[in-house]
Amino acid sequence: MLQLIVAGLTVGSGYALVALGLHIILRATRIINFAQGEFLIVGGLFALTFVEVLHVNVWIALLGSTACGFILGLVFERLILRPASRCSEIALTIVTIGALYILLYGHALVPLWGSSPHPLPAFSGEGADSFAFGGASIPYQSLWVFLLLALALAVMYAFFERTYFGKAIRAAANNPIGARLTGIDVTQTRAISVAISIALCAFGGTIIGPITLVGGAGGTAIAIKGFVGAIVGGFESPVGCVVGGLLVGIVEKLLEGKFEYGLADPLVYSLLLVTLLVRPQGLFASRVGVRD
């Protein structure tokens, strides 16, 4: 049980970062990015490239992959989201599905990456190293994942709550016209928001990489589970998104432990429908009448 919960929290950290990323992009641009999960995959592959090609330490690879994610986010915003920003909601959904296709099939074309998953070195010791705790064997990497997730969340909190630029981003997301009138460059804050969101995903892909492997075609499933997490926790609340993502990870692993492997995913997806029907604002958002 504890074993499954730790495993769930580990993959759930990935979902949590995807969910938080979805939340940031949604707030800034009113877009739900269906390609979000692919950025997690690509982020892991960036780290793999740093390790395999440049032979750097995995910590440098983590920084490198996050930075690459940030840059990729800027490119993504400039080339795809910004030109489409005047389109209808349906058109925007379709545009991000187009981006999903480009990333999903595009990454398979890169020589080192290919279409099958790769192992990524653990952050300390050997990948399989674990310790016994309360009858469960817990990989050290899981501890790194929790620690780094907490660090990322702390940085995000400090940035959005304590810095001028973070506040400007929130202002621009709340009321673009008002923000523009007070001298905030809304185009810029949007671009930065998207970049931060993608960087978070790249970071997440790297930290869970040693456990889940990097690369492969799992991005869509991750995006949807991240979305399920955001919906369950509450799309309007960043805390809700993170908690929801972790919760989805735990539920997934518990279900996998209980049922056959293939049954867990459909059950997790039905969580989405159930939440939307029963409590559309999610567990944490209290705002009534949220509708997008």
Place this chain on the structure above:
Amino acid sequence: MIARLHADARAIPILLALVGVCGIVASSNATFVQAATYAGIYAIAAIGLSLLLGSVNQISLGQAAFFGIGAYAVAYLTTSANWSYWPALVVGVVLAAFFGVVIGFIALRFHGHYLAMATLAFNLICVGIFHQWKLIGGAVGINNIPFAQLGPIRIAGTPAFWFAWIAAAIVALLSLRLLRGRMGYAFEAIRNDELAAEVTGVPTRRCKIVAFTYAGALAGLSGAMYVAVIGLMAPDIPGVGLTVDLLLMVVLGGMGSVSGAIIGACFIGFLSITGHSFDNWREVAYGVVVIAVVVAAPGGLFGLIRGRARTRATDGAPAPRIESAMAPLVLHSNELPLVVSGVTKRFGGLIAVDAVSFALEYGTLTSLIGPNGAGKTTLFNAMSGIGRVNTGTIRIAGTPVTGWAPHRIARLGVGRTFQNARLFDEMTVLENVVASVLALTRVNERAANDRARETLARLGLEHLSTTYAMHLPFGERRRVELARAIAADPWLLLVDEPAAGLNARERTTLQQDLLAIRGRGVTILLIEHDMKLVMSISDRVMVLQFGKMIADGTAGVIRNDPLVAAAYLGIAS
């Protein structure tokens, strides 16, 4: 027929003829025949999705699931259950349609992205079930599905091509027929403005469910045909990949058009058969193309062929008003047209309307005035079924309408206009009016057209008939909205700030219009800030402040009421 569909109606026979000619000429080329067969089968599912996306503005990322349901039904029934193909096909389509109804009901609660995600989840759940369900072969699927047999003909190879395309042709023509009539106007109205559609009598919820059911049935048909041609079914066939392929077909061809879906299906269908050597590159190209199309050419390939929608700016001199020679409305009930008793509406802690009660007499013009935020529009919304009231009842001609959907209230004979003139922008002026007449009455399209023209003529708007609503100046938008509201002869008319933003000449016209409408026996309730207008035409004036009715009487009485003066001028009374 809606102008937008003219090009579609012309293009469909040409496209189908083209496909037929290709089929005859290239019948010896097995690869072509195979690719074209699948293109025809996919076209059927794509047409359904196109209607859903383009006509009622509902996104579904679950089309492949319906395809899978139809396909598995046929696969199971024709193998394990030993059914023959045709009854199995019917079961497959009906089953898919049934799930369409279910998803349609679920879809009523979601909008935009949320609907996209919910339908995508539905797709993934279905694939998961297909994988797990041993009865239908689990992860392996079902093999050796027999070919369909039509008399002596075995449907494989060239016969399969004709089977696919004859079915596609029938579906295309059926869909066009659906879009041409009453349903087409309703769909188009929903696509343009859901709330305005509802208030002009369109049962938007039912229309959406119909669209989901139709799209589900077509996807099911497509799947049911697919398995018989390919001979096997596996759980991953109706995966997200197929959903995205269908979406690509529709976006590439042009959302909302039947011919666009056919063009898109031909394109993608051929690429998916012949493009195997370009795996990965092909999908990346799809991604790039779909983004480019959505951003640069939202009408898709069909839109490029058709060119820009013909739009005519306002032309010619305004036609003279044709004075009404119509008989006054016959009152079919001796109840009062409108009785509001004790209506309260709260938004959170704010009481927008506070225990308001009044009744209107037949054929009178009553004005509802009050400072901004007094709750006038909220009261209007309550009367037309937008949002529930917290307490109190509203009776229209004796019928309690609390909790009714706006379109049902409209069908009782209640017309309404909005503060910001909500027209169906991508429809012509005439179509705006026809849509409402068709939604509110049982007359056929020709009669609805006549009635709409006559209404426009009465308001002196006939010269604008073919102008798209989005090209109208503000004053004329209001008058077209008024025409739309009265075209089906309501006997109660709610008019929300009709004079705002009008110039002096337009205000005079408005005054004449309102008096003429009242002259026919229509009871009018008017929200207005223009005191000159209010005082000169009202039989009675009611004043609302902070949600409370503070005065009620003739214009003369209200003019001299100290409470009203205080409300407007802020003098303590």
